Amino acid sequence: MKLKSRLVVSFFIIIFVPVVLFAGLMYGIKSLAQDFAARQGVDNQVLEYMQDFMIENDRFDSIIQNFCVAVFIILFVTAMVMIWWINKGISPQLKALRMAANNIKEGNLDFSIASTGTDEMSDLCNAFEDMRVRLQNNAKDRLVDEAEQRALISNIAHDLKTPITAIKGYAEGILDGVAVTPEKQEKYIRTIYNKANEMNTLINELTLYSKIDTNKIPYNFQKLNVNEYFNDCVNELGMDLENQHIRLDYTNFVDPDVQIIADPEQLGRIINNIISNSVKYMRADVASHIIITIKDVGDFVEIDIGDNGKGIAQHDLPYVFDRFFRADTSRNSAAGGSGIGLSIVKKIVEDHGGKIWVTSKENQGTTMCFVIRKYEEAIHEQDIDN
Ligand SMILES: Nc1ncnc2c1ncn2[C@@H]1O[C@H](COP(=O)(O)OP(=O)(O)OP(=O)(O)O)[C@@H](O)[C@H]1O
Ligand SMILES: [Mg+2]
Known part of the structure; x- marks a missing residue:
């Protein structure tokens, strides 16, 4: 059920309950008075008045009915004004929140539902706005991170390719018999060794970097x-x-x-x-x-x-x-x-x-x-x- 319908139903219940109770009470008193008069007879002024006004005079019924109708109309108008007032205070923000939730669901974070009001709904809108700003910043950070990851992969590929090409070249040199003298062979093997060391350093640096980036570096202060x-x-x-x-x-x-x-x-x-x-x-x-x-x-x-x-x-x-x-x-x-x-x-x-x-x-x-x-x-x- 929509908020507006709930408000209407609630206010109608609030209007009917006192009117029905009041009418019930009055007719209850009337029936008690009738009963009392029938059993006791009329022997004092109050009972005489009651008999005159409540039991035998039809004016009592019409006063109660008119009173109930008047109270009902006053409460009804008041309720309508209150429904309009409460709905006006909540509805626009609810609409804005629904629009915001739909935007977020569709991945659109470029909007604002910041509110300048001081009521609870405005607080809720502002809390939602904070959440949106955070989500937007996270999304931006993620884009930067993704760009950095791509840069890292291309850097690693580039940095590993250089020593690997050298290692491959020198190993082929040995296999093809280009390094004929023992000195030349040693020079080739030493270069292969140095290049492998370079790769090792780079890989260690990258491992350390990923540990540092995720705060996994164990400090020994x-x-x-x-x-x-x-x-x-x-x-x-x-x-x-x-x-x-x-x-x-x-x-x-x-x-x-x-x-x-x-x-x-x-x-x-x-x-x-x-x-x-x-x-x-x-x-x-x-x-x-x-x-x-x-x-x-x-x-x-x-x-x-x-x-x-x-x-x-x-x-x-x-x-x-x-x-x-x-x-x-x-x-x-x-x-x-x-x-x-x-x-x-x-x-x-x-x-x-x-x-x-x-x-x-x-x-x-x-x-x-x-x-x-x-x-x-x-x-x-x-x-x-x-
Ligand atoms: N002492 C320096 N003299 C001149 N340029 C420097 C010096 N220190 C750093 N830089 C500049 O700052 C950049 C970043 O340095 P950083 O140490 O972070 O990276 P790198 O030396 O390029 O690579 P890595 O340290 O990861 O092997 C370097 O690429 C270089 O351009
Ligand atoms: Mg450096």
């Missing part, structure tokens, strides 16, 4: 002494970079007892990803140089990793932490990569409660800066000691 951690880290890096003829300068301004809370493995991943970019995007015309600076900045420790490489164009800077973003793809295509290194870095830094940013100038170099929060108890202990 620990208290780390900043000086000990970064001194060890730089020692390891120094050897690697020296082999590649890259100069590494390291300055640490942090007090010896300062600690941070971090996952040592993931912190290492951050540094390696940033350094591997510095190495990958070096300029061929200058001696390569990487500078690592660790500073104490109040509640945080700041780590700056700078290079004198190719740099990043100003218009690309806001996007370098985006998934799959690679500045000037054609220039970088020879360097290889999927454009996920820095998005992983950003996610890990943020999961540590830190922040990351970049400054860069084309053909001059890039500096990646990030902050990690200090271990708080160490600060409290210092306060107590002082």
Whole structure:
């Protein structure tokens, strides 16, 4: 039954019940009075009046009937006005909600049912509007995700194809007897080995990326002494970079007892990803140089990793932490990569409660800066000691 019909039926019941009850009551009293008069006789003024007015005079019946009709008409008009008023307050919003539900069912989310009213129906419309906006945002996010997944698949295909083509070429070289000397054979096999390693790194990176994206990365947070951690880290890096003829300068301004809370493995991943970019995007015309600076900045420790490489164009800077973003793809295509290194870095830094940013100038170099929060108890202990 429609809301309007329900209202009409309800109001008719509300009108009839009091009128019928009133009439019933009056005729009940009349019949009691008749009964009483028949048994007791008329011996006082009240009963005399009752007999005169209620029992023997027909005016009583017509007064009751007129009264009932008048009450019925008044209640009927009032009910009609109330039905119209209630219906006016609910019907338009119900229509809007029905239209909204139909639109959503058909996949159309480009409408609005926001209401400025303050009643419950307006609240319901606004709640529906919130739901629609969320659905619309989810749909947009899904489109972006789908585009990114497509980009990822084409990147993976591209990045895997390069080493696979090389492996195939060198393996054919060996099979066809092109590599005749043992030295040449070793060179071919070594290249196959290196290319297989490249593929392995890429696959590991993609696995890590999918874990990071779904928050499945297991962090092992620990208290780390900043000086000990970064001194060890730089020692390891120094050897690697020296082999590649890259100069590494390291300055640490942090007090010896300062600690941070971090996952040592993931912190290492951050540094390696940033350094591997510095190495990958070096300029061929200058001696390569990487500078690592660790500073104490109040509640945080700041780590700056700078290079004198190719740099990043100003218009690309806001996007370098985006998934799959690679500045000037054609220039970088020879360097290889999927454009996920820095998005992983950003996610890990943020999961540590830190922040990351970049400054860069084309053909001059890039500096990646990030902050990690200090271990708080160490600060409290210092306060107590002082
Ligand atoms: N030190 C740097 N010097 C110059 N350009 C950089 C530097 N670091 C990052 N970039 C630019 O930012 C882009 C994104 O870097 P990111 O590490 O996310 O991806 P990638 O290095 O291209 O690929 P991946 O790290 O997944 O192998 C790079 O493609 C590059 O254009
Ligand atoms: Mg990278």
